[in-house]
Amino acid sequence: MTQPLPASPLARGVVDAALARSLLEIALSSGGDWADLYFEYLTAADFVLEDEKVKSVGRGITCGLGVRVLKGDATGYAYCEQLDPEAMRRAARAAAQIAAAGASQPHEAVRSITLPDFYPVAQPSLAAIPDAKLELLRRADRAARAADPRIVKVSCSLAESLKEVVIVGADGRLARDTQPMVRFSVGVVAEEDGKRQSGSSGGGGRKGMEYFTEHSPEWHGAEAARVALAMLHAADAPAGEMEVVLGPGDSGILLHEAIGHGLEADFNRKQTSNYSGRVGQRVASTLCTVVDDGTIGHTRGAINVDDEGNEGRRNVLIQDGVLVDYMHDRLSAKHFRRTPSGNGRRESFRCQPLPRMTNTLLGAGPHDPDEIVRSVKRGIYARRFSGGQVNINNGDFVFSLTEGYLIEDGRITTPVKGVNLIGNGPDVLTKVTMLGRDFQLSDGMWTCGKDGQSVPVGVGTPTIKIAAMTVGGTKA
Amino acid sequence: MDLVEELQGIAQKAAAWAVAAGAEAAEVVVGDGVELTTKVRLGEPELVQEAGSRALGLRVFRDRRPAVTQTTDLSDDALRRFVQETVDLAKLSEPDELNQLPPDGSFATAIPDLDLFDERVLAITAAQGLALAKEAEAASRGFSPRITNSEGATFSRSSGARAFAIEGRGRAGFLAGYRSSGLSLVVEPLADDAGGKKRNGYWWTWSRFCDGLEPAAEVGREAARRVVAKLGAEKIPTARMPVVFDPQAGRALLGALAGVISGGAIYRRASYLLDREGTAIASPLVNVADDPLVPRAPGSRPYDGDGLPTRRNVVVEGGVLRTFLLDTYSARKLGRSSNGCAGRGIGGGPHVTTSNFVLAPGAAKREQLFAGLSRALYVTDLMGFGFNATTGDFSRGAAGFLVENGAPGRPVSEVTISANFDALWKSVDMVADDLDARSATACPSFRVSEMMVAGR
Numbered sequence: 060m061t062q063p064l065p066a067s068p069l070a071r072g073v074v075d076a077a078l079a080r081s082l083l084e085i086a087l088s089s090g091g092d093w094a095d096l097y098f099e100y101l102t103a104a105d106f107v108l109e110d111e112k113v114k115s116v117g118r119g120i121t122c123g124l125g126v127r128v129l130k131g132d133a134t135g136y137a138y139c140e141q142l143d144p145e146a147m148r149r150a151a152r153a154a155a156q157i158a159a160a161g162a163s164q165p166h167e168a169v170r171s172i173t174l175p176d177f178y179p180v181a182q183p184s185l186a187a188i189p190d191a192k193l194e195l196l197r198r199a200d201r202a203a204r205a206a207d208p209r210i211v212k213v214s215c216s217l218a219e220s221l222k223e224v225v226i227v228g229a230d231g232r233l234a235r236d237t238q239p240m241v242r243f244s245v246g247v248v249a250e251e252d253g254k255r256q257s258g259s260s261g262g263g264g265r266k267g268m269e270y271f272t273e274h275s276p277e278w279h280g281a282e283a284a285r286v287a288l289a290m291l292h293a294a295d296a297p298a299g300e301m302e303v304v305l306g307p308g309d310s311g312i313l314l315h316e317a318i319g320h321g322l323e324a325d326f327n328r329k330q331t332s333n334y335s336g337r338v339g340q341r342v343a344s345t346l347c348t349v350v351d352d353g354t355i356g357h358t359r360g361a362i363n364v365d366d367e368g369n370e371g372r373r374n375v376l377i378q379d380g381v382l383v384d385y386m387h388d389r390l391s392a393k394h395f396r397r398t399p400s401g402n403g404r405r406e407s408f409r410c411q412p413l414p415r416m417t418n419t420l421l422g423a424g425p426h427d428p429d430e431i432v433r434s435v436k437r438g439i440y441a442r443r444f445s446g447g448q449v450n451i452n453n454g455d456f457v458f459s460l461t462e463g464y465l466i467e468d469g470r471i472t473t474p475v476k477g478v479n480l481i482g483n484g485p486d487v488l489t490k491v492t493m494l495g496r497d498f499q500l501s502d503g504m505w506t507c508g509k510d511g512q513s514v515p516v517g518v519g520t521p522t523i524k525i526a527a528m529t530v531g532g533t534k535a
Numbered sequence: 536m537d538l539v540e541e542l543q544g545i546a547q548k549a550a551a552w553a554v555a556a557g558a559e560a561a562e563v564v565v566g567d568g569v570e571l572t573t574k575v576r577l578g579e580p581e582l583v584q585e586a587g588s589r590a591l592g593l594r595v596f597r598d599r600r601p602a603v604t605q606t607t608d609l610s611d612d613a614l615r616r617f618v619q620e621t622v623d624l625a626k627l628s629e630p631d632e633l634n635q636l637p638p639d640g641s642f643a644t645a646i647p648d649l650d651l652f653d654e655r656v657l658a659i660t661a662a663q664g665l666a667l668a669k670e671a672e673a674a675s676r677g678f679s680p681r682i683t684n685s686e687g688a689t690f691s692r693s694s695g696a697r698a699f700a701i702e703g704r705g706r707a708g709f710l711a712g713y714r715s716s717g718l719s720l721v722v723e724p725l726a727d728d729a730g731g732k733k734r735n736g737y738w739w740t741w742s743r744f745c746d747g748l749e750p751a752a753e754v755g756r757e758a759a760r761r762v763v764a765k766l767g768a769e770k771i772p773t774a775r776m777p778v779v780f781d782p783q784a785g786r787a788l789l790g791a792l793a794g795v796i797s798g799g800a801i802y803r804r805a806s807y808l809l810d811r812e813g814t815a816i817a818s819p820l821v822n823v824a825d826d827p828l829v830p831r832a833p834g835s836r837p838y839d840g841d842g843l844p845t846r847r848n849v850v851v852e853g854g855v856l857r858t859f860l861l862d863t864y865s866a867r868k869l870g871r872s873s874n875g876c877a878g879r880g881i882g883g884g885p886h887v888t889t890s891n892f893v894l895a896p897g898a899a900k901r902e903q904l905f906a907g908l909s910r911a912l913y914v915t916d917l918m919g920f921g922f923n924a925t926t927g928d929f930s931r932g933a934a935g936f937l938v939e940n941g942a943p944g945r946p947v948s949e950v951t952i953s954a955n956f957d958a959l960w961k962s963v964d965m966v967a968d969d970l971d972a973r974s975a976t977a978c979p980s981f982r983v984s985e986m987m988v989a990g991r
Contacts (some may be wrong), residue, residue: 073965109803112627112629112631112784113627113629113714114631114634115601115602115603115884116601116602116603116625116628117602117603117604117605117630117882117883118602118603118604118607118620118621118624118626119605119606119615119882120605120606120607121606121607122607122608125605131579132576132579133579133580133581133582133583134581134582134583134584134585135583135584136582136584136585136586137584137586138586138588138780139586139587140588140589140606140607140608141607141610150586153585156583156661157583168739188586188626189628190975193627195741208757211804212803212804212805222927246804248804248805248925253925254926255804255805255807255809255925256925257805257923257924257925266959296930296953298773298953298987298988298989299773299950299989299990299991300773300990300991301770318642325960329576329684329686330684331684331733331735332733333687333732334734335731335785337731355630386866409586409588409666411582411584434776438576445920445921446919446920447919447920448918448919448920448932450735450918452686452725452732452734452735453732453733453735453948454732455727455733455932455934455949456916456918456932457918457931457951458919458920458921459920459921459930461923474676476926476928476955477922477923477926477928478921478928478930478951479919479921479923479929479930479931479951479953480950480951481919481932481949481989482871482949484950485731495568507686523655527771529770529922529950529989529990529991530596530916530951531930531932531951531952531953531987532930532987532989532990533954533955533987534776534987535773535987
C-alpha cells in the first residue's frame with residue numbers, strides 16, 4: 060500500500076528554463092562572473108518509539124531557492140523560502156550586490172543535462188504507509204528487549220526524506236535530481252548491579268523500504284543490546300601511546316578526520332591546511348590508497364550531482380601513499396585549474412556550497428585480519444565510534460571509541476571504557492603498518508559537519524593497524 | 536502592524552484551524568528572522584550573505600495522540616492544508632497520558648520584558664559589517680610578523696521575532712511573543728609553525744545590543760595573541776596531573792553536565808546522576824544555576840517551550856545536586872512538576888534545554904590557580920565528543936600550556952585528558968573570579984586537582 064506524496068512545485072514544472080534565465084539575468088546584472096541557482100523541495104518525516112509507545116510522528120516540508128553570485132574569490136549569497144516570483148527576484152538582486160556596479164554579464168542558454176542514476180528507488184519510503192514503519196520500530200524494540208533481561212530502556216527511530224533539487228548555473232546547465240534517504244536507529248540502556256551502559260546501532264542509505272530486507276530491524280535491536288552488554292562491565296582503558304587496531308567499516312571515520320578534511324580544496328586554496336602544497340608528495344604509508352567515491356549505488360554518501368550541478372564522481376586522493384589531488388568545488392577548481400570533482404555540496408538552499416566528502420574509502424590491503432591482531436603485543440582494538448573531529452590547520456584529530464577492547468599478546472581480551480584517540484593526520488597515516496583484506500563500507504549513519512552545515516557521508520575501510528597512537532584512557 | 540502581533544496572528548489562526556479540524560489542542564510556534572553575514576579574508580570581502588526566513592511549527596493532539604510538523608509555506612491555502620494533514624497524521628500516533636499539554640492554569644500570564652532586542656541591529660549594512668570585519672582582521676595580522684595567514688574575520692547580525700499560541704477545547708489558551716537581536720564578530724588568524732603545521736586560534740565578541748560589542752581591533756589582537764602563544768606546541772609525556780580549564784574550554788564541561796541533569800536523560804536512565812538529587816555530585820566550591828531571566832543575556836527567554844513561566848533554578852549548591860531540569864513531559868515521566876526548562880525550536884516538540892547555565896565565579900584570581908603547581912596542564916582548547924552520559928566517562932582531545940613553577944609556560948597539543956565526571960567535579964579545588972558571560976553556557980576558569988593526561 061502507498062500514500063500520495065505532497066505535490067512538489069519542482070515536479071510540477073514551476074522551475075523551467077524561462078524562470079532560470081530571468082533569475083540568472085538579475086543575478087549577473089551587477090557584473091558578477093558566475094551565478095548559480097539552487098531550488099530545493101524537501102519532504103521529511105520521522106517516527107520515534109520510546110518505552111514501547113509511539114512517542115512522536117512528525118513531518119516537515121522545506122522549500123526554497125538559494126542564489127549565489129561569484130566575483131573573483133568573493134561570494135554573494137541570498138535565499139528565499141517561497142518559490143514566489145517576487146521573492147526569488149529579490150534574492151537574485153541581493154546576491155548580485157557582491158559585484159558592485161559592474162557591467163551586466165551574459166549567461167549561456169539554459170538546457171537540461173542528463174545525469175547518472177546511482178540511487179534508483181522503485182518507491183521512496185515516504186510513499187510507503189506509516190503503519191509499516193511503526194511496525195519496523197516495534198520489531199526492533201522487541202528484539203532489543205528479548206536480547207537480555209538487563210536491557211531496561213529502548214528507543215527506536217526512523218527518519219526519511221526525499222529531496223528534489225534543480226540546479227542551474229551561468230553556463231546554462233540545468234540539472235534535476237531526486238535524492239531519497241532513510242535512516243534507522245536503535246538506542247538501549249542496560250543495567251546490572253547499579254551499573255548502567257548505553258548502546259546503539261543504526262544505518263540506512265539512499266534507499267526505499269528495501270533497506271529493511273537487507274538489514275532487519277531485529278538485527279539493529281540485537282546489535283544495540285550486544286554493544287551495551289559488552290561494555291557494561293568495561294575496564295578502565297590504558298593511557299598513552301600504543302599500537303591500535305581499527306576494525307573494518309566505521310573506522311573510516313579515522314580517514315575522514317585524519318586526512319579527508321585536510322584534502323578539501325578550500326583549505327588548500329587558502330593555504331590553511333597542513334596538506335597545502337603537498338600534491339605529488341608521500342603523505343601516507345605505501346599501503347594506503349584513498350578514494351572519495353560519490354558513485355557507490357544507494358549509499359548515504361552517493362550523489363548523482365553535486366550541489367553546484369557537477370556529476371558525482373570517484374576521485375583518487377591518495378595512490379600508494381602519494382597525494383594525487385584534493386576535492387574541489389567550483390571556486391577551488393578554478394584556483395587550481397582543475398575540473399570540478401563533484402564535491403561541491405551544501406546542507407540546503409540556505410547555504411553556499413563547499414568542498415565536501417561523499418564516501419571516503421581506504422582500499423583493502425594484503426593482510427589477514429586475524430594476523431593483524433596476532434601481531435599486537437599490547438594495544439587497543441577499536442570497533443565502534445561516536446564521532447570525530449579535526450583541526451585542519453595543524454592536522455590534530457580525535458575520534459571517540461564507544462566499543463573497544465584490549466589486545467594482549469595477540470588476542471582481543473577485556474572490553475575497555477569509551478576513550479578518545481588522538482593523532483596527527485599526516486603522521487598517523489605514515490604509521491599504517493598493516494592493512495586487512497576485509498574492506499567494509501559503513502552502514503549509512505554518518506553525518507559530517509563543516510562551517511555549521513551538515514551533509515550525509517559514508518566511510519569504509521579494511522582492518523587497519525597503526526603502529527602508535529595516543530589512547531586517552533585513565534590507567535597509567 | 537508590529538511584527539510580534541503579526542506572527543501571533545498567524546499562530547492563533549493556525550491553532551484555531553487545527554481545533555476546527557478535529558484536534559482537541561494545538562500549539563503553534565512561528566519564527567521570523569533576518570540575517571546578514573559578512574566575511575573578510577586577507578583584507579578582501581569573501582562573503583556577503585543575506586536572508587530572511589519565516590517558518591511555522593505545529594503540535595496537535597487528536598484523541599490524546601500527538602503529531603509534530605513544520606513548514607515554511609505560510610500562504611493561507613497551503614497552511615490550511617498543512618494543518619489538516621497534521622491533524623490527520625496524529626491518527627498514526629498512540630495516546631500517551633503523559634505526553635499532553637501542561638495542566639490548565641499553569642501557562643505564563645505575565646511575560647517579562649528581558650531587554651533582548653535592539654532595533655538598531657537591523658540597520659547595520661553589509662558595508663558596515665565588512666568594515667568591522669576588515670578592521671578586526673587587520674589588527675590580528677598587524678599584531679605580530681608570526682601571523683602569516685588568516686581564516687578571515689566574520690561579522691554577523693540577526694534580528695527576529697517569535698510567537699507562540701496554544702489553544703485547547705475547554706481550557707485557557709496561551710499567546711505570547713517577543714523580539715530578539717544579536718550581533719557578533721569573530722577573527723581567526725593563522726601562523727606557520729615547524730613541520731608544515733599551521734597554528735590557529737580565534738577570539739570573538741557577541742552582544743544583543745550594538746553598543747555591547749568589544750572594539751574590533753581588540754578582538755583581532757586577542758585572537759592573534761592566542762595563536763602566537765601556540766607556536767611550537769608539542770605532546771607531553773603521559774602522567775596524572777592537575778588540570779586548569781580556561782573559561783572557553785571549561786564551558787564544554789559545563790555543557791556536558793547540563794546534559795546529564797536534563798529530565799530527558801534521567802527518565803531514559805541515560806545519566807550517571809540518576810538517583811543523585813540531594814547528594815554531593817561536585818566539590819563544595821561548585822555552584823551552578825540556570826537563569827533564563829537575566830536581561831540582555833544570550834540564553835534568556837521570557838516563557839518556556841511549554842508556555843510555562845521561566846524561573847531561576849539552582850542546580851548545584853555547594854556541590855550538592857538540588858534539582859534536575861524538567862519540562863512538562865520529563866517531569867510527568869518522573870512523577871513531578873515541570874520547573875520551566877522546556878526549550879522549543881520551530882520543528883520538534885518541547886524538550887529540556889538550558890537557558891543561561893552558569894558556574895558561579897569563585898574568589899580566586901586566575902593566576903592563583905597556577906600558584907604552587909610544579910607540573911600541570913592549562914587547557915584552552917578541547918576537541919571531540921568523548922563523553923558517555925550514562926557512565927560519566929569523559930575523555931577528550933586537549934591543547935593548551937604546560938604549567939611549571941607556578942605559571943603557564945610552553946604550549947602543548949595532541950594530548951587527551953580523561954576522568955570519570957563524578958570524580959572530576961568532586962576534585963574541583965579552585966574556582967576563579969573571571970566569569971566569561973558571552974555565551975549561554977558560561978563559566979570562570981577552574982582547576983581540577985588531578986586528571987590523566989595522555990600524550991607521549
